[in-house]
Amino acid sequence: MIAVIADKRHQQAGELVTAALIRSVGSGLVATAAVGNEPIILTIGDIQLGSRPRSKRVHFGALPPELWRLLGACEARPLEGRGFPAPPAEANNASESHFAVRYGLPALLLGGREWRRPFARYDFADEWNNLGYGAIVDAASPWGLGEPALVAEQFELAAITDERGQRLSSYAALLQVGDEALLWFNRPVGPIDSFEWRLVENFLSSFGSPNLPIVPVISEIPAGYDMLVCARLDCDEDIESARALWASYDAMHVPLSLSIHTALLDGGAVPALLLEASERPGAVLAHSATHPPNWGGNRRQAEVEASRSADVLERATGRRPTYAVSPFHQTPGYAIEGLVAAGFDGCIGGSISGDPSFTMARSGVPAGAPDGFVGVTGQCMLHGDCLLANDPILRYRQAFELALQSASPFLYLDHPFSVRYRYGWASEGQRIQAHRHLIEHISRRARRPLFVSAGQAMDFVLQRTATTVRAKGGGYKVEAASGLDLEVSVEYGGKRHRLAGSLDL
Ligand SMILES: [Zn+2]
Structure with missing residues (x-):
């Protein structure tokens, strides 16, 4: 215990x-x-x-x-307080705080590296940290x-x-x-x-x-693999314009998921890409009805946003979503209550500028949420305006490296182009090339990566969360939840064990 x-x-x-x-x-x-x-x-x-x-x-x-x-x-x-915050990032440049946590060689004793973690850092404005962690703040706060x-x-x-x-x-x-x-x-x-x-x-x-x-x-990594990878497009302003990128993922045999801001379906016509995606397991998630900050600001509004988006998606595709992506990744506690009331089993969110309790090193039940509802943090945003001049995807390779070193899934997101906005990408060709380079890097660097849809990633988090562990004799008995698509792995004594049914350690 x-x-x-x-x-x-x-x-x-x-x-x-x-x-x-x-x-x-x-x-x-x-x-x-x-x-x-x-x-x-x-x-x-x-x-x-x-x-x-x-x-x-x-x-x-x-x-x-x-x-x-x-x-x-x-x-x-x-x-001094001035060392804590980071200024907003400028285009194609990250920003970071003066103060940083710097690990030395002894961190290797616990499987770490000579890591450096600025107290705050941003890759986009003062909103997103593609390296995934939250902020160490200058306040008497947890x-x-x-x-x-x-x-x-x-x-x-x-x-x-x-x-x-x-x-x-x-x-x-x-x-x-x-x-x-x-x-x-x-x-x-x-x-x-x-x-x-x-x-x-x-x-x-x-x-x-x-x-x-x-x-x-x-472990967050299923048995038999050394990495879990999930790529997603948040369809905030368009769906069908994702077609070229969707086709390039198909050509690489890597699943791509879509989260849908359902106001895009108000016109009545259902984009062919959405129908196609809804035939793939776990490839379509809800992304609210009107994309409001903080899910609308209170529990009731969050429930309305979540229910309405699920209704619209169900009408459009014949399938009711059970997972959501938070608009702007903002996921305050009341939004979780609203999502639960609307029948959702989990959501993806969390960023360095959002509610800190949803920026979680591990997926699972967020503090204060009911059992059975899971949260996943993944604030790595692959955008043209976050690429670096000399080595465009350097930050993304670093983000992947941190995920690999900490046995964490690697989730990243982008947005389809709209008439108004291209997310810093010069062209669809440049965008497709950056995505392809990242996937090629992942495939070289990891020994056995598993690429899954966002819904499959969430399913695995639910399964993993339902694993039971209890003390037994001088050791432990670990039991898997039933009906698993992927097998859970358990780390114990420096080894990874495959959990097939139950395991005595
Ligand atoms: Zn969005």
């Missing part, structure tokens, strides 16, 4: 972290208070455990005095920092650096003493909104085995 304990000031962080843990290890192993002698404990805020022995501990937020001593920490200067502190360098996994690369504070540390190990992140929610969450998973599922306790982690 993993017990999560948050102090009174960090109840919200506690709920967010609990939901994130459940997305990785399932609900059966996570308790929200210490009930006995849990071998793994995750603390948030000023929690002191005293002399009670724990085999593994993860701590998020400012260091309590006992950990301050253990890590040989000393005070660091407060961080998404802010704990307190600046410099730990003894031999324990440091990551430092906070300024624009010159100077070390200002520690951000993450790893300590092993005898049969106990500690992993610390200097933020109340830790890295739940970033690829760095992989370090927590590896700490839980393999670090120190067999001397230290480990738990199974349910």
